[in-house]
Ligand code: SF4
Ligand code: SF4
C-alpha cells in the first residue's frame with residue numbers, strides 16, 4: 001500500500017527528461033535571443049525542438065518508426081514502404097553520461113549518447129526497428145549492445161572502401177537486402193510507383209536545402225549557420241511534409257532578407273566552412289562559439305547537414321532496380337565519411353565549398369574519441385595548407401565545461417582571418 | 426560624355442544579361458526532346474536525302490550505308506577500304522591524292538562535331554535509340570554488362586577497325602584474293618539493315634560465290650540479327666563494337682568540340698554513370714582528367730543533363746561552354762518533387 005505524499009521522488013527517466021529539456025532550452029533560448037535580426041520563420045523549428053525535447057511530444061504515433069544510425073540508409077525506401085525514418089544520432093550530454101557506463105572511457109560522445117539513449121529506453125518516438133550501416137568501429141560494435149537491450153536491430157553491411165567495383169556491387173546488394181528486410185517487417189511490397197514518389201519527394205527536400213544554401217553564397221549572409229544546422233537536424237525526425245512547408249516559408253523570408261541585405265552577422269564577420277564530427281542538437285557547442293565570436297558559418301561538410309542533402313538521384317529509366325542502384329551509388333560513392341580508406345573526395349569537397357561560398361577559412365572539429373575524424377585531420381590540414389586556406393583544428397566533447405579554452409582559440413583564429421582579409425585589401 | 430559611357434555600360438550589361446539568358450535557356454533545356462528531333466531530322470535527311478538529290482559525299486563519319494541507294498552521304502569505311510585495297514605502289518603515286526582527300530574530308534566532318542555524330546546524327550545509332558524506346562514502352566528492363574565483360578568486349582571495336590584497315594592492304598599487296606574486298610562491309614550489319622529503310626530486303630542473303638564471301642555475308646546476317654536482339658535488351662548495343670567509333674576516338678584531339686570535366690566540382694555521385702547508355706565509368710569516377718571523352722562515348726550528353734553539380738561536366742566548342750551541367754537544369758529535367766507524372770518519361 002502506498003502512502004500519498006506531497007513530494008514526488010523523481011524517477012531516473014524524469015531526471016533524464018529534465019536534464020535534456022534544460023540542455024535543449026538553453027540552446028533554443030540562445031538561438032532566439034542572442035543574435036541580431038532573428039528570422040521569424042525559424043520559430044517553427046525552435047518550437048519543434050522544444051515540443052519534442054522539452055515537452056516530450058511524439059510526432060509519429062500513427063506510423064511505424066524506422067530508426068537509422070547513419071545517413072547511408074536510404075530514407076527513400078523507408079518512405080516508400082510507409083515508415084518514418086528517425087535518425088538516432090544523439091547530441092545530448094545527459095545521454096552521453098548514461099552511455100558512459102556501457103562504453104570505454106575514451107569512446108566517441110556521439111556513440112555514447114546514442115547508446116545511452118537506447119539504454120534509458122526513453123523515447124518520444126520509439127523506433128520499432130533499427131537499421132545500422134556498419135560504418136565506424138564504434139557504431140558497428142555499439143549495435144550488438146543496443147540489440148542486447150532488447151531492440152530489433154539489423155546491421156546493414158557497408159564497405160570500408162568505395163573505389164573498387166566490388167564495393168559498389170556489395171553495397172548495391174546490401175541496399176536490396178535492406179529493402180527486402182524492411183518490406184517484410186512492414187508487410188508491404190515495395191512498388192515502382194511508391195519508390196519513385198519517395199525519390200521525388202526526398203529530391204524536393206534536397207532541392208530546398210540547396211536553395212537555402214544558395215543564400216549563404218551572398219556577400220551578406222541572411223541566415224546563421226546555427227539555424228541551418230537546426231533545420232537540417234529537424235529532418236532527422238520531423239514529418240517530412242511539415243518540414244517541407246516550413247523550409248519553403250523560410251526560403252521566402254530569406255528572399256526578402258537577401259534583397260534588403262539583412263544579416264545576423266557583422267560586415268566583417270569571417271566566413272567559415274565547418275567540417276568534421278557532426279553537430280547534432282543540442283551539441284552546437286563549436287558552431288555557437290564561432291557565431292558568437294563574430295564568425296559566420298557559410299557552409300559545412302558534415303553528415304548532419306550538407307552530406308544528407310547534397311547529392312540527388314538521377315534516373316534514366318524508372319525501373320525498380322535502376323532506382324535502387326542509382327540510389328545506392330549515391331549513398332556510397334558520394335559519401336565523404338572518414339571511415340573510408342582514402343579521403344580525397346572529402347578534401348576536394350571542402351576546397352570546393354571554400355571556393356563556392358567564398359569562405360575565409362575552415363574550422364575542423366573532431367569529437368575526442370572519434371578516431372576516424374581525429375586521424376583524418378593531418379591530411380586535411382596538409383591539403384588546406386597547400387591550397388593556402390587557413391584552417392583551425394579543434395577537439396571537443398559534449399561536456400558543458402570546456403567552453404572557455406575553445407572560445408579563446410576560435411576567437412584568435414577569427415581575428416587572424418580578419419587581419420588576413422584586411423591585408424589582402 | 427558621361428551619359429555616353431553609361432549608355433555603353435548599360436548596353437554591355439544588357440548584352441551579358443542576354444548571354445546569361447541564352448546560356449540558362451540551353452542549360453535548362455530538355456535534352457531528350459532536342460535529341461529526339463535532331464535525330465529524326467538527320468535520319469530522314471541522311472537516309473532518304475538521295476530522293477531529293479542531296480549529296481554530302483562519300484566520307485561521312487557515320488553508318489550511312491550506300492547499299493541503301495537513297496542515302497545522301499556514304500559511310501567513310503567503304504571508301505576507305507576500297508582505297509586501301511588499291512595496289513600498294515599507288516600509295517606513292519598521284520593516285521594517292523583521292524585517298525588523302527577522302528581522309529581529309531572525313532576529318533573535316535569529324536572536326537566539326539566529333540563523336541556527337543554518334544549521339545545525334547548516325548542513322549544506325551538513332552535506330553538503336555528507337556528500339557530502346559520501344560522496349561521502354563513495353564516495360565522491359567534493359568541489361569548491362571558486368572565490369573569484367575565490359576572491359577573484354579570493349580576491345581572488339583579495335584578488332585573490327587583492324588579488319589577495316591588491314592584486309593584491304595593485304596588485297597592490295599596481293600596476299601589475299603579479291604573476294605575479301607571491303608571485308609568489313611560484307612560483315613557489317615548496316616549493309617544488311619540500311620537498305621531495309623527503303624524497303625529493300627535483298628541484303629538478307631548469303632553470297633555463295635566463294636567460300637570467303639559465304640562466310641563473311643553469313644556473318645553479316647548473324648550480326649544484323651544480333652543487332653536487333655542486342656539493341657532491344659542493351660542500349661546502344663552495336664555502338665559498343667563499332668569500328669567507326671574507334672576511328673573517331675583516334676582523331677578525337679583534332680576536333681573543335683571538347684567534352685570536359687571539372688573534377689574539383691564532382692562529388693562522384695554517379696548520376697552521370699547511371700544514365701550513360703555506354704556504361705562509361707570514368708565519367709563519374711575520374712576526377713583527374715579534364716578531357717573526359719572515352720573511346721566508347723557517343724557524345725549524347727545525357728550525362729551532362731543528369732549531373733547536378735554546376736559546371737562539373739560541359740560540352741565546349743572552341744573552348745566556349747555550349748552545354749553545362751547545372752543544378753537548376755537538373756531539377757527541371759528530373760522534375761524534382763513536382764508533377765510526378767511528367768518527368769520526360771513516356772511510360773505511365
Ligand atoms: S558508334 Fe554507333 S552511332 Fe557511332 S557511327 Fe557507329 S553505329 Fe553509328
Ligand atoms: S553526375 Fe556530376 S557530380 Fe555526379 S559523378 Fe557525374 S560528374 Fe560527378
Ligand code: SF4
Pocket residue numbers: 697700701702703704705708721722723724725726727728729
Ligand atoms: S559519357 Fe556521357 S556523352 Fe558519353 S555516352 Fe555516356 S552519357 Fe553519353
